[in-house]
Amino acid sequence: MGNWFKxxxxxxxxxxxxxxxCFLYFTPAFQGKTLGQNDVTRAQSTQKEIMDYRAKDTTILWTNQIFGGMPTYQIWAPYTNNITTHIIDGLKTVFPAPVDTVLLLLLGAYFLFCVLELNPWLAAAGAIAVTFSSYNFIILLAGHANQAYAIAFFAPILASILLTLRGKYFTGATLTALFLAIEIRANHIQMTYYLMLAILVLVIFEIYNAIKNKTTGSFFKAVGYLGAATLLALAVNASTLWSTADYAGDSLRGKSNLTKNAKEPSNGLDKDYAYEWSEGIGETFTILVPNLYGGGSSTLYSLDNTSNVAKAFTSKGVPEDQAINYVQQLGSVGLSTYWGDKTFTEGPFYFGAIVVFLFVLGLFIVKNRLKWWLLAAVILSFLLSYGRNLSFFSDLFFNYFPLYNKFRVVESIMVIAALCFPILAFLAVNEIIVTKDRTEIFKKLKIALYIVGGVTLLLAAAPDMFFTFKTAQHQQIIDYLTQAFKGDSGFANSIANAIVQDRISLARMDAIRSLVLVLITFGILWAFIKQKFNATVLSLIILAATLFDMWQIDKRYLKEDAFVAKTDVQKPQPREVDNIILRDKDPDYRVFDLTQPVNQDFITPYFHKSIGGYSAARLKRIQEVFDNQFSKSVNQDVLDMLNTKYIITQDPKNQTLSMQVNSGACGHAWFVKNVRYVDNADQEMQVISSFSPKEEAIVDKKFRSMIDEKQTGVDPNATIELTSYSPDHMVYQSGSTATQIAVFSEIYYDKGWKMLIDGKEAPYFRANYLLRAAQLPVGNHKIEFIFHPASYYTGEGISLAGSILLVLALGGVVYTENKKKAAKA
Known part of the structure; x- marks a missing residue:
């Protein structure tokens, strides 16, 4: 044991x-503070009902808190039979967020560089470069915890695949299964998809090399092991994946139900929505010069009295102490140091000046065949990140590549390049260390300096020669400022020109900074080539320089003041109208808040069951109703059928909120007098535009077989009421002297909901485009709706079996590795 430690x-x-x-960077986290993340705050309203039941030791797989009702698979679900659930929980218990994620990034990348056979200190430097890539810290700040967790396992998955391809079949495959299982459990399918794209490119290159070197036998043996590892990882996550796949077709990313007046695409996401966050082609240079595009959308607030825009105010006689306040107020009209075409951004993709320089050097000197895969993956990553800015290429993937049109924020595929750049960069340093002929290395080192140093020098000397530093809305902002300054167009133009000069100044300063770092790195490598110090010292110097470079930029975004005491984490606060509505003890009424965007409402669902909400995984049908029934004017009939008991409005004059009681709300369930059949979803949508939900049900003719029309009658004195509420178990009591059609104000979803009448399963169908309906027999009956999706519960059984196999495989790895070491000893 002592020798092992040694x-x-x-x-x-x-x-x-x-x-x-981690302690030094995230000191507030160790002091019990947490990040005050916007997306986390929004998620609280989405998860409110789920967490309320969880506090009672009850798990629900359906919530009525948002969008009238939806499964919880993409919000929160326990997946307790999945071993990786407990691994992740354990990691989160040991270290506070986001330290756990950053440590995983560091350790995973370190493992990868060790597999690539770099010395430990150089591997540590590479791990820091991968981890401190600015995007990782920006998404942590924004609260995209699952995304960051998924990215953290990119490196160890790649390392395990490489081990398998090298002939360590069982060990490599088992580790691949483990890390891929955790990757999938992180439940950020988009990031996993991008990783799979990169691995697909790797496999293509490896096939070529296997054929070229006549090693196809060992290659396909490795592929067989990796295939088994993938199946095991999928089995471990069977419940997660099956539930997601089951729901995907009905979600926003599924096929459109409408063929006419469909604002949603026939399949996948709307292209404009998917491409909304596309990387500008020129913006790519922020990987080298972070403030080339002005930093983040809120960078304007960091400008001080020495800025050009502040001086423009003081030149008009505004006191210095007031000038900075005016500068910060400009952000509210869209004037920002960021001048790209994204709606907004927290910050740029910065890979590091040192890393970019070493990457370019690696293109010339690295002999490892991975170089060509890394270059291909980087190029693919860049091209796809451009989205609408290179639409002819992105559209090929969007229209024809499986599942690609299910994802938005296409710029995020640059996480692949953010991994590939440091890999090639530190392979380049390793090449310098191990190569004996350093004369040729030095020639290539100078070429890399001329390229990267030349670019940074040009950007430092004349950035406005290559970039405009003006937004596409530059003139509109001038027009707005002219109006705000009471027709003083000269002053408006001076402000607009001043912000352009500030953008240029920010770019120039960062270009100079990057140039200095490139020159220092060149000097360090030159000194090593001249044998001024050894490989360990070189590695330590590169480590320190890389950490210095990345730390400085990351601190522009994820700062100490981003942490707040847990008691101070911003939560939606009840408004007076909320407090009034909360007096209603009815467990299942709905609220429609006209003061909030229906798809971005994270306030109302925190207190009430809402028509709106905040989730990119909402049901397709509810979005189609929003598009067709709420876009021009609000359809009162739809609100009534959804049991919208309260409507929140705002006085346009004094902005005060008020609450209206909707007397037309249909209630939890009701009997209708007649059924009107329609041919398809288009007709169904058209008919619900104007109908009487209390009197009739609009039903697609495909459900006609579920209704015995000869038996159907009307009892005006019939009753049906909700007697017990749980989001995934609704109980009603009905009483009628005739067989009647009942409509329930609950969202229809046929993959898991079962209806029982007096304990026996009975059929139900969809009515009014969104709701559940059923034919109920004569007499007094207990009607139950129970959500028991096979995709989850059967999937949990498969997950348990997969988890057991994974644990046994890991035990087998430990046993065989120890046996090999004992044999060598």
Missing amino acids: RNGTHFAIIGIFIVI
Whole structure:
């Protein structure tokens, strides 16, 4: 045991350094503070009902809190039979967020560089470069915890695949299964999809090399092991994946139900929606010069009295102490140092000036065949990140590549390049260390300097020669400012020109900074080539320089003041109208808030069951209703059938909120007098535009077989009422002297909901485009709707079996590796 610690002492020292780095960067997290993340705040309203029941030790797989009702698979579900659920929970217990994620990024990347056979200190430097890539810290700040967690397992998955391809079949495949299982459990399918794209490119290159080197036998053996590992990882996550796949077709990303007047695409996401966050082609250079495009949308608030825009105000006689306040107020009209065409951004993709320089050097000197895969993956990543800015290429994938049109924020595929750049960069340093002929290396080093140093020098000397530093709305902002300044167009133009000069200044300063870092790196490598110090010292210097470079930029975004005491985490606060509505003890009424965007409402659902909400995984049908029934004017009939008991409005004059009681709300369930059949979804949508939901039900003719029309009658004195409420178990009591059609103000979803009449399963169907309906027999009956999706419960059984197999495989790896070491000893 003592020898084992001695052999691995350097690794333990590096892990200790990683923990120290995390402590220094995230000191507030160790003090019990947390990030005040916007998306986390929004998620609280989405999860409110789920967490309320969880506090009672009850798990619900359906929530009525948002969008009238939807499954919880993409919001929160326990998946307790999945071993990786407990692994993730354990990691989160040991270290506070986001330290757990950052440590995983560091350790995973370190493992990858060790597999690539770099010395430990150089591997540590590479791990820092991967981890501190600005996007990782920006998404942590924004609250995209699942996305960051998914990215953290990119490196160890790749490392495990490489081990398998090298002939360590069982060990590599088992580790691949483990890390891929955790990756999938992180439940950010988009990030996993991008990783699979990169791995697909790797496989293509490996097939070529196997054929070229006549090693197809070992290659396909490795592929067989990796295939088994993938199946095991899928089995471990069977419940997660099956539930997601089951729901996907009915979600916003599924096929459109409408053929006419469909604002949603026939399949997948709307292209404009998917491409909304596309990387500008020129914006790519922020990987080298972070403030080339002005930083984040809120960077304007960091400008001080020395800025050109502040001086423009003081030149008009505005006191200096007031000038900065005016500068910050400009952000409210869309004037920002960020001048790209994204709706907004928290910050740029910055890979590091040192990393970019070493990457370019690697293109010339690295002999490892992975170089060509890394370059291909980087190019693909860049091209797809451009989205609408390179639509002819992106559209090929969007229209023809499986599942690609299910994802938005296409710029995020640059996470692949953010991994590939450091890999090739530090392979380049390793090449310098191991190569004996350093004369040729130095020639290539100078070429890399001329390229990267030349670009940064040009951007430092004359950035406005290559970029306009003006937004597409530059003239509109001038027009707005002219109006705000009471027709003073000269002053408006001076403000607009001043912000352009500030953007240029920010770009120039960062270009100079990057140039200095490139020159320093060149000098360090030159000194090593001249044998001024050894490989360990070189690695430590590169580590320190990389950390200095990335730390400085990350601190522009994820700062200490981003942390707040847990008691101060911003939560939606009840408004006076909310407090009034909350006096209603009815467990299942709905609220429609006209003061909030229906698809971005994270206030109302925190207190009430809402028509709106905040989730990109909402049902397709509810979105189609929003588009067709709420876009021009609000359809009162639809509100009534959804049991919308309260409507919140705002006085346009004094902005005060008020609450209206909707007397037309249909209630939890009701009997209708007649059924009107329609041919398809288009007709159904058209008819519900104007109908009487209390009197009739609009039903697609495909459900006609579920209704015995000869038996159907009308009892005006019939009753049906909700007697017990749980989001996934609704109980009603009906009484009628005739067989009648009942409509329930609950969202129809046939993949898991079962209806029982007096304990026996009975059929139900869809009515009014969104709701459940059923034919109920004569007499007094207990009607239950129970949500028991096979995709979850059967999937949990498969997950348990997969988890057991994974644990056994990991045990087998430990046993065989120890046996090999014992044999060598």
